Amino acid sequence: MAQKKIRKYIFVVGGVISGVGKGITTSSIGKILQSHGYRVTAIKIDPYINVDAGTMNPTEHGEVFVLKDGDETDQDMGNYERFLDTSLTRDNYMTTGRVYLSVIEKERSLAYKGKCVQVVPHIPYEVIDRINNAADKANTEIVVVEVGGTVGEYENILFIETARMLKIKNPDDVLFVMVSYLPTPAKVGEMKTKPTQHAVRALNSNGIQPDFIIARSDVALDETRKEKLALFCNIVPEGVISAPDIDSVYDVPSNFEKDKLGEKILKRFKLKSRGKIEKWKEWENFARKVHKTKDTVRIAVVGKYFTTGDFTFADSYVSVIEAIKYSAYSLGKKPDLVWLSASQFEGKNPPLSELASFDGILVPGGFGTRGVEGKLNVIRYAREKKIPYFGICYGMQLAVIEYARNVLKLKDATSREIDPSSKEIIIDIMESQKENLQNRKMGGSMRLGTYPAVLKKGTIAHSAYGADKIEERHRHRFEVNPAYIEKLEKAGLVFSGTSPDGTLMEIAELPKKDHPFFLGAQFHPEFQAHPLHPHKLFTAFIKAAIVRNKEEK
Numbered sequence: 001m002a003q004k005k006i007r008k009y010i011f012v013v014g015g016v017i018s019g020v021g022k023g024i025t026t027s028s029i030g031k032i033l034q035s036h037g038y039r040v041t042a043i044k045i046d047p048y049i050n051v052d053a054g055t056m057n058p059t060e061h062g063e064v065f066v067l068k069d070g071d072e073t074d075q076d077m078g079n080y081e082r083f084l085d086t087s088l089t090r091d092n093y094m095t096t097g098r099v100y101l102s103v104i105e106k107e108r109s110l111a112y113k114g115k116c117v118q119v120v121p122h123i124p125y126e127v128i129d130r131i132n133n134a135a136d137k138a139n140t141e142i143v144v145v146e147v148g149g150t151v152g153e154y155e156n157i158l159f160i161e162t163a164r165m166l167k168i169k170n171p172d173d174v175l176f177v178m179v180s181y182l183p184t185p186a187k188v189g190e191m192k193t194k195p196t197q198h199a200v201r202a203l204n205s206n207g208i209q210p211d212f213i214i215a216r217s218d219v220a221l222d223e224t225r226k227e228k229l230a231l232f233c234n235i236v237p238e239g240v241i242s243a244p245d246i247d248s249v250y251d252v253p254s255n256f257e258k259d260k261l262g263e264k265i266l267k268r269f270k271l272k273s274r275g276k277i278e279k280w281k282e283w284e285n286f287a288r289k290v291h292k293t294k295d296t297v298r299i300a301v302v303g304k305y306f307t308t309g310d311f312t313f314a315d316s317y318v319s320v321i322e323a324i325k326y327s328a329y330s331l332g333k334k335p336d337l338v339w340l341s342a343s344q345f346e347g348k349n350p351p352l353s354e355l356a357s358f359d360g361i362l363v364p365g366g367f368g369t370r371g372v373e374g375k376l377n378v379i380r381y382a383r384e385k386k387i388p389y390f391g392i393c394y395g396m397q398l399a400v401i402e403y404a405r406n407v408l409k410l411k412d413a414t415s416r417e418i419d420p421s422s423k424e425i426i427i428d429i430m431e432s433q434k435e436n437l438q439n440r441k442m443g444g445s446m447r448l449g450t451y452p453a454v455l456k457k458g459t460i461a462h463s464a465y466g467a468d469k470i471e472e473r474h475r476h477r478f479e480v481n482p483a484y485i486e487k488l489e490k491a492g493l494v495f496s497g498t499s500p501d502g503t504l505m506e507i508a509e510l511p512k513k514d515h516p517f518f519l520g521a522q523f524h525p526e527f528q529a530h531p532l533h534p535h536k537l538f539t540a541f542i543k544a545a546i547v548r549n550k551e552e553k
Contacts, residue, residue, distance in 0.1 A: 006038075006141040008173050008269050009131070011163040013210075014150045015180030015199030020216050021243070021252075023076030025179045026146040027083035028253040031283065032262040033142050034084060035253075037274025041092065041138040042080040043131060044073065046148045047155040049097040055443050062315035066475045066527055067093070070449025076146060078319050082530050083253075085279070091134040096155065099126050124162035131166075142269075151178070152202040164207045175268055178203060178210040179243075182217040182225070191217060193228050200233040211268060212239045212261070220244040238264060250287040250531060279532075286531050289329050297333040297545050299324055300358040302340045302378050304371035320364045320392065323529035327538040333546060342371030345378050352381045359552070360388040360517075360545030363395030365475070365524060369418050376402050383510070388517035388544035390537070393476055396520025397427045400480055400488065400508055407491050417478055428481040430504075437477070447474050451499065451523070453506040459496035460519055461507045464540035470497070472506075472523035479522070480505040497521070517544030 012026045023044075030040045050056060053064045054072030065078040071090035081088055103126050107117045135143045147163070149156040167174040180196040200210060213229060215221050221229075221242040230237040241259045246252070256262070266273055301324075303317055321337060328335040338358070345352060355361060361382045363375050375395070379402045382389035391399045397415060404413035404426045415427035429437065436445040450471050455462040462468070480488075485495065485505065492514065497507030510518040521537060529535035 006271070007132075007135060008142045008175075008271070009163075009166060009170070010142065010144045010175045010177060010265070012144065012146045012177045012179060013156075013160065013163075013203065014147075015178050015203070016150065016183075016195045017181050018150055020179050020181050021214075022146050022148075022179045023074075023079045024249050024252055025177065025214050025243070026076070026144050027079045028256055029177065029261070029265070030080065030142075030144045031083045031253045032256060033144075033265065035276050035280035035283070036262050036266060037277055038271075039139060039141045040084065041086075041088070041135060041140040041143055042084065043092050043094070043134055043143060043145045044076050044080070044148065045127070045145065045156075045159050046074050046093075046095040047153070047159065048095050048148075049100075050095055050443075051097040051101060052093075052095065052444055054446070058316035063318045064475070065319060066448060066473050066524060068450045068473060070444075072444060072448065072475070074148070075315060075318050078322075078527070082322065085530050085532055089134075089137070091130070091137055094127065094130055096158075099123060099130070102126055119158065120161060121165065123158050124165050127159060127162040128166055151199050151206075157206065160203070160206045160208060167208070172270065175212070175265065176203075176208055176210045177212045177214060179214040179216060182215050182221070184218050191219075191221070191225055193225055193232070196229060197232045204234075209234060210239075211235065212241060212264070214241050214243050214256075216243045216245075218245055248287065248290045250283075250290055254284060254287060282532055286329070290325075293329055293332060293334040295333050296336040297328055297359050297542060297549050298336040298338070298357065299360045299362060299542075299545060300338050300340050300355060302342050302345070302361060302363050302375060304342050304366055304368075317364050319524075319526040319529070320362065322531075323526040323535050323538045324362070324542065326529050326531055326534035327542045330534045330539065331542055331546060333542065335542075340378075342374035342378070345374035346371070350374065350377050352377060355381055355387065356385065358387065359549040360390065360541060362390045362541070363392070363398065364526075365393030365395065367394070367417070372398065372418055376405070380406055383515065383518055386515055388541060388548060389515075389519070390517070390541040391520030392526065393522060393524060396508055396522050397478060397480070399518070399520040400493070400505075401426050403488065403491070403493050404484065407493075408487060415478060426481055426484050427478050430477055430479050433477040446477050449473060453497045453523070454500055455507070456494070456496045456498075459494060459507075460509050460512060460517065460540060461496040461537070464536045466536070469500075472521070472525060473527045474523045476522060480508070516547065517541060 012022050014020050014022045026042055030042045034040045052072045053074050063075040065073050065075050068087050069089045073093040147159045180199050182191050184191045226237050226240040229240050241261055324335050375398050379399050401413050404410045410424045412422050412424040413426045414422045416425050416429050450473050452471050454469050494509050495505045496509050506522045508520045525535045525537045
């Protein structure tokens with residue numbers, strides 16, 4: 001007799017404030033259930049009208065994470081991939097705009113056979129179909145779905161309605177987790193449960209009762225607070241999971257397991273643990289390493305998306321930051337990361353000497369002209385002072401421009417993106433992108449997703465990867481102008497990675513005899529860096545930084 005197919009759903013919603021940790025909670029729940037032997041996938045629902053995250057400003061929304069199939073998504077998709085050690089696809093991501101667009105297109109093609117198409121039930125039905133489609137393609141048993149936004153907001157109410165409808169049809173197969181914030185006002189000195197009580201009632205008004213409350217707070221909840229939440233939120237005390245602030249997000253799964261969250265979820269689903277698998281031990285070992293590692297390596301990340309009002313917003317580069325951490329921890333070092341705004345290195349007398357104290361300098365991806373001259377000054381300083389340098393996407397293009405300006409002596413060397421009127425366009429628009437820009441076709445139209453590249457033997461890149469061919473994720477419209485490649489190579493720059501047909505320059509570097517590590521990648525290696533599998537280029541960069549650290553001492 002064939003075994004009955006398992007299909008369970010967990011919806012994660014937020015209460016009280018945004019940024020409370022729904023993405024990490026979703027990732028952690030997935031990790032825990034995965035460790036109990038179940039096949040798990042994660043889905044993010046963004047309540048934006050944007051069809052994808054590609055047109056969103058990083059300082060407003062955070063990093064745009066690119067999936068292997070080229071979908072531009074919310075940064076939480078990166079959390080899911082890193083925690084679950086997997087690669088997801090566009091099936092695992094949806095927005096309000098994407099869902100509505102699909103329903104409208106179906107209506108236009110008579111897919112609804114002349115019915116009156118309504119917001120309810122047709123939008124929720126579309127969302128349910130998408131959830132099941134993602135689960136089917138991943139051959140998964142448990143689907144963890146994060147609903148963006150906060151309970152009570154108008155824009156995510158349809159997705160909450162979707163969850164309610166799914167629960168009605170599958171009462172034993174759907175659970176709800178609310179991640180809510182419990183403040184401790186400084187002048188009051190007591191942790192308050194009332195905001196969470198109101199959030200739960202707002203969820204109740206939509207026909208949903210949470211099964212678990214993940215109680216985010218400055219410190220761990222005491223039993224009094226747990227009992228109060230249970231009483232006024234209509235759940236058992238065991239359903240309140242304490243989630244105090246911690247130094248590392250990688251401790252969250254273990255913290256949840258202290259409250260036996262995995263066992264409690266499986267019990268609600270009437271499932272049994274298949275035994276903790278070896279991957280859980282690997283995860284816990286990594287999490288311990290984060291705390292035990294004391295020796296530091298100092299890395300400067302020079303970007304332009306760090307400031308939002310009076311605050312620093314490192315989420316714009318979260319995958320880069322995490323990739324640095326994974327490689328550093330794997331080498332027994334703790335990264336001392338310092339965010340530097342590129343604009344501070346512009347002007348007549350930029351404080352470049354401040355960079356001498358760093359073991360490595362990284363310039364991440366970006367767009368536009370703001371901060372460009374500052375980045376070019378930083379890159380020149382790193383090249384001339386032989387400080388390990390790693391440029392990603394725009395950081396690679398600017399490294400090529402800097403080399404053309406100061407080694408080839410092409411003083412007007414630039415990118416068409418920066419100055420289209422220049423006579424020395426070193427970085428030009430890709431031929432395949434010209435029509436997109438002319439027609440203002442901007443969303444989802446860049447060179448996106450996974451592409452292969454071939455590596456030149458005897459180079460830093462080839463040594464780092466230990467392979468002749470690689471596959472990496474891209475997100476760009478511009479490339480090194482083929483007209484300048486021969487001149488740059490004769491001047492000493494090495495294009496160590498190219499597209500298989502040799503037309504696109506994927507990696508640029510200086511020979512090790514000339515610089516300990518000066519390398520730029522047109523692609524985004526950070527998107528494939530995982531805690532248990534650090535990315536090889538980041539590891540090579542950190543290795544060079546460690547050597548400098550030792551030499552400076």
